[in-house]
Amino acid sequence: MAPIPIRTVLISDSVDPRCRAVLEENGIRVTEKQNMKNDELIAEIKDYDGLVVRSATKVTADIIYAANNLKIIGRAGTGVDNVDVDAATRKGVIVMNTPSGNTISAAELTCALLMSLSRNVPQAAMSMKQGNWDRKKFMGAELYGKVLGIVGLGRIGKEVASRMQSFGMRTIGYDPITPPDVSASWGVEQMSLEQLWPQCDYITVHTPLMPSTVGLLNDETFAKCKKGVKVVNCARGGIIDEAALLRALESGQCGGAGLDVFVEEPPKDRSLVDHPNVISCPHLGASTKEAQARCGEDIALQIIDMVKGNSKSSTTLPIPHLKNTFLELCLCEGTSVISEKLRLMEEEVFAKIQIL
Template identity: 45%
Template sequence: MPRVLISDKLSPAAIAIFERRGIEVDFKPGLAPAELRAIIGEYDGLAIRSATKVTREVLEVAPRLRVVGRAGIGVDNVDVTSATARGVVVMNTPYGNAITTAEHAIAMMFALARQIPEASASTKAGKWEKNRFMGVELFAKTLGLIGCGNIGSIVADRAVGLKMKVVAFDPFLSEKRALELGVEKVELEELLVRADFVTLHTPLIEQTRNILNRETIAKLRRGARIINCARGGLVDEVALHEALVSGQIAGAALDVFEEEPATANPLFALENVVCTPHLGAATAEAQENVALQVADQMADFLLSGAVSNAINMPSVSAEEAPRLKPYMELARHLGALVGQLTASGDDAIRVIRIEYEGHAAELNRKPLTAAALAGVLTPLMGAVNMVNAPVVARERGIDVAETIHERTGEYHTLIRLTVVTDAQTRSVEGTLVAADKPRLVSIKGIAVEADFAPHMLYVTNHDKPGFIGRFGTALADAGVNIATFHLGRASEGGDAICLVSLDAPLPEGVLATVRTLPLVVQAKDLSF
């Protein structure tokens, strides 16, 4: 039974989902870092919000951990690079609190435009300073969106409804999508000189850190206002403070800060700054939504291999997972075969090509390719899985190529895997029989029909009389029982292949004996 640890406050409904689906769950919010490290090794999944920090140190002591689920959008409290290197899937819930966060940004824009917090405090203090709080209308103003993804597009929709002019900077925003949203796609430079209000809706990555800094803030029209309900670190707080004091920026509304909890910040002393304590997702509806979503996603992955909203792995829907599973197993076995044969040499892998024909060509191929890469790389490097295999291949400079063939071949489905090294090229082909059973059909262009077995012996030899007898005798003398025996050859008297399924691992010394037999070119014990 998989075990999941919930280390932050989540709705009890999330616990109920795990339990209902047969997953053991422990609810332990508020763990200190040392406490988390002490127990994380017992769990397959970790469900968090923003408080828990999933660091490299945590991941290093979590050998069972397969998935980290973040109930929310941002994953800056997770070391995604280290998680990927260790083969841990990192998921978030990008849609559960999208409306809530977008509404908060709109609310902050209203509060900033009409100075609502200061006016409320003044009125409650017994003052009636009607003339002090002169606001501005949103009608006909230009709103500049930095980031127009899920949340940004909702903000755009609301702003258009307020009769604002919306311009958006987002490298991933297509012209067609901009037209659908009723926004104008612009570059950042143009947004800065045109916007009356600027609101940020982008993740915090290296390219977006301090995207509003001293230089870019200076390009804003004097009297512009800034709203940030996305991530602390998108705005340079020192530069913002200077601009607010000088009057370059008329006001700012901030829900997020560079350091949180933000209990002391120079911006708090300014009257033209509206602040809230990271409330973007703080509604009852959003908290319930993200808790339910992360629990379902993690349960799907742990029980069926379905992957939703992963940061570091291709998505596989719950509907796709059962259909993809045998194809992924086939891809992994083909990769493992080539990887084990390649591991016996010293030459480096330069290219891995995966070709898909028939039904395989119609599927979601990213997880299949990831499975094939994991199969190839594991014998050479150890702990490689579908999560970290593409990264490992990229880091090693391996060129990975996918080819789709629409032609109809001899088999209803076929996956061909080719590995090119400095010394040679190896190619294997496989199909599925009885709908879901992987079968090898070709090695190096030689037809060999063989099912994969946990323990196998692979031999290449010269096709001459006497080899099979000597080979069988050598195994018999060592007490090795042959389960299945598969042969293939390129041509009469040419290269031949022998693939044997064994009931148990090959005893020590037998492989060396087989390698000394006449006509043997290569012998390798395999495991799947």
């Protein structure tokens, strides 16, 4: 592909220092300004060629249209749900992310929550700190022989499966993109969601947040699950209907939840956070030194590849004939090739969830 002239980049979130270092080593002038309000960013962005964000900055249409020279928006993380991709496309701005940078960290946190749910580790630790010694109260259950349902079998879902299989769990799953024979090679048996719900002792979700996945676990689906099923969400807040989850916890239909993400962050309604059967974290899925270094360096290298015209970047582009749908494309030496793992699901495909 033709080189894209990038001379100045604004970093508006806390990104690993390696990002700035790589960009400056390649002659790009970098400015870092964090915690800007929307109107401040609109005023600041006007003359920059590139913008790098993490999660805090919401790149709205107003910001994109105010950026006279903007050519690239890079998100140092998985997904681009904090970027108005439609507005960027209309203005001819490329949107990039680092879909593999957080994979191991997010998978490890998912596994940690699954294990904590099975043995009540955080609750027991807190009880000890309060001076108690209550062994009976925190009776747990083995993971060995239990069934783990994985909804979304992309990079993270695959890594979770391989790790939990080491504990002797049977892994089943659903994904509208990954072929069943491929997931079978990882030891995951694919099936419809209607078949999956009633079999699971534990469920973990690893899908993008889009209209067809909002409230994927709701009153209706909880009712189809085993009584006492435990659920984990380290993906996006809203995939599990929070009100329905609270009702399921109160009734005992859900035996526990591990939540790293919420619809509103931080959550003002603390009903779930304060529930005794909920283990919650403040969105720590990507919060490891390794993940942040990887994402920071990856997004900088992608920008440099674009500048040199030899991009092998993960670039998110809308598909014109589908509403709110995206394919993750791998731009390899000027040729657009659909990535083997389409982690930003096509809505038309993922909508199958609602009719299976």
